[in-house]
Amino acid sequence: MIYVYPIIHSLDVDTLEYAERVAIHVSDSGTITQVEYLDAGSEVEVGREGEEVVYANDDEFLVPGLVDTHAHAPQFTNIGYGFNLELLDWLNEVTFPTEASYRDAAIAEADFKRVVDATLSVGTTTCSYYSSLHLDATKILARVCHSRGQRALVGKVNMDSNSPDYYRDASAEESLQQTIEYVEYVRNTLQSTLVHPVITPRFAICCSSELLHKLGQYIQQQDVHVQTHLSENKGEIDFTMSLYPDDASYTHIYANRGILTSKSILAHCCHLSKQEVELVRQFNSGISHCPTSNFNLRSGITDVNELLSNGLHKIGLGSDCSGGYEVGILQSLRTASTASKALSIMHSTPSYLSLDRLFYLATLGGARVLSLDNTIGNFRVGKQFDALVINPYTAANKTLFQSVKPVNAQREHKTHKLQRDFERWLFAGTSANIQKVFVDGKQVV
Numbered sequence: 001m002i003y004v005y006p007i008i009h010s011l012d013v014d015t016l017e018y019a020e021r022v023a024i025h026v027s028d029s030g031t032i033t034q035v036e037y038l039d040a041g042s043e044v045e046v047g048r049e050g051e052e053v054v055y056a057n058d059d060e061f062l063v064p065g066l067v068d069t070h071a072h073a074p075q076f077t078n079i080g081y082g083f084n085l086e087l088l089d090w091l092n093e094v095t096f097p098t099e100a101s102y103r104d105a106a107i108a109e110a111d112f113k114r115v116v117d118a119t120l121s122v123g124t125t126t127c128s129y130y131s132s133l134h135l136d137a138t139k140i141l142a143r144v145c146h147s148r149g150q151r152a153l154v155g156k157v158n159m160d161s162n163s164p165d166y167y168r169d170a171s172a173e174e175s176l177q178q179t180i181e182y183v184e185y186v187r188n189t190l191q192s193t194l195v196h197p198v199i200t201p202r203f204a205i206c207c208s209s210e211l212l213h214k215l216g217q218y219i220q221q222q223d224v225h226v227q228t229h230l231s232e233n234k235g236e237i238d239f240t241m242s243l244y245p246d247d248a249s250y251t252h253i254y255a256n257r258g259i260l261t262s263k264s265i266l267a268h269c270c271h272l273s274k275q276e277v278e279l280v281r282q283f284n285s286g287i288s289h290c291p292t293s294n295f296n297l298r299s300g301i302t303d304v305n306e307l308l309s310n311g312l313h314k315i316g317l318g319s320d321c322s323g324g325y326e327v328g329i330l331q332s333l334r335t336a337s338t339a340s341k342a343l344s345i346m347h348s349t350p351s352y353l354s355l356d357r358l359f360y361l362a363t364l365g366g367a368r369v370l371s372l373d374n375t376i377g378n379f380r381v382g383k384q385f386d387a388l389v390i391n392p393y394t395a396a397n398k399t400l401f402q403s404v405k406p407v408n409a410q411r412e413h414k415t416h417k418l419q420r421d422f423e424r425w426l427f428a429g430t431s432a433n434i435q436k437v438f439v440d441g442k443q444v445v
């Protein structure tokens, strides 16, 4: 299959490439085998006889699929609710009661199909999910991602402490054993090229030191992904350090127990000290920036622009649904921009997240956080074709977009129009502008 489209994709943190006419060759297994840059004005035919070629319709362009590095599948049912609370109260009053209901496999089956369909429809081709603490529900979520065709990391939540009696693992040992059973299920039974297991200690407050040690040993032996929350909220940090008084910092709690690796996904990181940032860098761990959630729960503002400028490039965006109130990553990108500009105003500094950096976070940066950047993140040869076809002029937006279309569109350079359409889609578009979604070369929406 060959797709001939205008494309926009990140080549690195500060390099966004716009190309007016590109032929992307995709093999039957979904791998990008060739990327041809064509003369924008020419109408040359591409491909050999018998090869199927898809040409862009007017105003359409292609971008890589969006990567959500942090979302809680059992919390989607709470979207938009409970934002009068801060993190710890919100967990106890809103989150834990909902997650506990996923002990019922029928609820998990029905809800997780809706969750995966909803995230795919807004262009999330890859998502790193927390399931609930239930083994069966977590297997169901992994199966649903596989059958719906979404690339995903899926993890059973581990929590044996400081959580309600009705919603906690019976012991550290049982939590570990169920986690091992889950990982072996994904690796040996599901055998999906799309779905990976991820070890998911909820956060240090909800995990005993014994549990973190056991999970850390397993992570080191198995070279498996791990995701957790880190330094989200000041009340959370104070409580955490009261539970782990012998560790130098919140980040050290994880580092000292084998939880920090190059496959670690650390959500939030709002209040890291310089020493903690260096620890994250030393372990080459990834940061999931969740700005919408950080504002909603009044957690803090992570200075992602500064982290990127200091060479910490393994950073992506997380919806943190339902700490965040919208499915997908577009809102996170917009809030990341607002958060960065708020810091620029507060500190009277001229720098903030550029468009190039924002889209990097939503795609290639997210792929790096999930250690999947050899597979996804942009349209490089050898990667899998995870892509969105965008048309900013679809019915929902047509009047708005056309009302400020340049009067003399004929004279506007095509690439200039592409840049304008792309930026306006990112900030003023909707999921209705997403015409098609591809994962692994297959159209899934």
Ligand SMILES: [Zn+2]
Pocket: 070, 072, 229, 267, 320, 323
């Ligand atoms: Zn979260």
